Amino acid sequence: MSRNEDSLSARPGWFLKRKSEAIFRQMESMHRLATTEALRSLDHVDLTLKLELVDNIRSNFELTQNRLEEEDPDELDTDARQQFLNIFISVKGAITRELQSNRLDSHLHSTTRNFSPQDSQSVVVLKQPKSCLPELKLPTFRGNYSDWPQFFSMFRTIIDREAELTKVEKLQHLRSCLADAALDTIKSLEIRESNYDKALELLNNRFDNKRLIFQAHIRELFGLESVEGKVATNLRRLTDKFLSHIRALQTLGSIEQLADSLLIHIVMQKLDSTTQNMWEEKVSSNELPTWEGMALFLEKR
Template sequence: MEQLVKKRAVIKSQVTRFGSFVDEVQLGNKNIAELKTRLKRLEKLWDEFDNIQTEIEENEKVTNQCCQPGWQRCDEQSQSTERETFENKYFEVISHAEEITELNKSVNKTTIVDTYSQFWANLPSLNLPQFKGSYEEWLRFFELYKSLVHDNARLNKIQKFYYLQSCLKDDALRIINSLEISEANYDVAIELLRERYANKKVLIRNHVKNIFELQPLTRESHVNLRKLIDNFLKDFRSLQTLGEPVQHWDTLLIHIVSIKLDKQTQREWETHSKNITTPKLDKFVKVLKEKCQLLESLDGKLANKFNERTNEKVSMHITSNNEKNSLFVLHFLQKQ
């Protein structure tokens, strides 16, 4: 019994010391991190006290069976008061400590937001590309980002990390979302993105697939033809960057793209290249671009003619209405 009372006294003194430590933290004399560590330890003391106090109460019940009734009630009240006093003190210091830690979190968040806003306000404005996680867009994105940010000696790694986050969206952003912004983590973020998207085999396959799956043209249209040329050249140049020997693929690429053209443009290309044994890709692309310019010019002329005719009709309609109005006025005046 004596040993149990001593153990209980040790626990009570630990709670008292913790309360004093909390007061020191509030005065700014102690570290908030140490408070959090001590708080975790103190939370375990409740079970220890409850077990010891319960055992003391059980032992006293056995002892009190031999005592007079008035003494028994006195001992029971004493133990009840002991438990109640400890509970009040324990939960008081626990609540006080938790209030301080929560207040500290709030202050830190405000400081971080203010620092973040100030940091962005001081960064130079850059027109950066956006990347959502498309393999086909990775090379174009990273080459531009690399030249504007990654290789920029005037920016430190934390600044580069902020810029990187501002460029990424959707799947690409989720890859690095778990990383805290720091100099060391910037290199980790770049490496994670490269591991995911700089997969040369996948990139080559996707760009080749895109060329084979170019949208066929069903009629002459400078808009659709321009789109086809742009899409083809984007994938072609990406394959060049990836080191594929596209300079030897002229015949194959011309065939793939030419069968995607509308019938009229196909005939014009066949007529143009009928005396050329091995046509060159750059010449083929040049012919298509010239066709685009021609169609644009024709569409512009047709639009102008349409506008002229519409204006003529509107003018005739207004003139006709004016003549009718004049006749009506003249007729009215004659009656007067």
């Protein structure tokens, strides 16, 4: 054994690392062969078997990568899983689309037969393929409270409600579109099915906070740069930004609630840090605070 091989074998999980890379290359090979022309040359049975093979390769990779990360935690910081998932989705999507097209063609051919009088009352309904819409892409959520409602709504629509995705795949998608403080919230969770719901719970508990979302919008709203001297070039952009914050605030509560929250936000800036912390501990994260509650708190304080 050479010195390089000795050095490699001394690393934790070196065998699992090589096995993971071999499985990755296997999926890459499937990807190269999954061209439109090649798939169209296969019949329904061959396509079904190829789809099963792709799923088996993914299962083997998940098992191997999980064991590798347990032995070598540094693997958690690599993008090996995301790269594999991207290729897997591309291959499985291509095969699935060809299977659906294959079934549709079979139905179309079967409806060209001569109809008997008994068939005259029947109606053949074919499921039309989806139109070619542009692919929806999730934005990156970094932990800004004002971005959370829109991000989570899009994630639920595109990923969470997709029945064909496993929870492991959904968790992979979730991790791939998080960064900074948002990613730190769930980074310690292993990639496994049982941790998907846990990840959503952790993110909701931290970022689905109406009061902090409101404060984030207010800070951004009043932190807009001056338009003095830049009216011609910046007024439209600043107006759009201003209106977007106003629309976002309107989704959090009524005019009265927003007015109370704005007044509370202004008063909070004048309070000492101890009083601010006491107020933060007192109020609910799921509802906007009222001025009546703030006034009562200040009187007691």
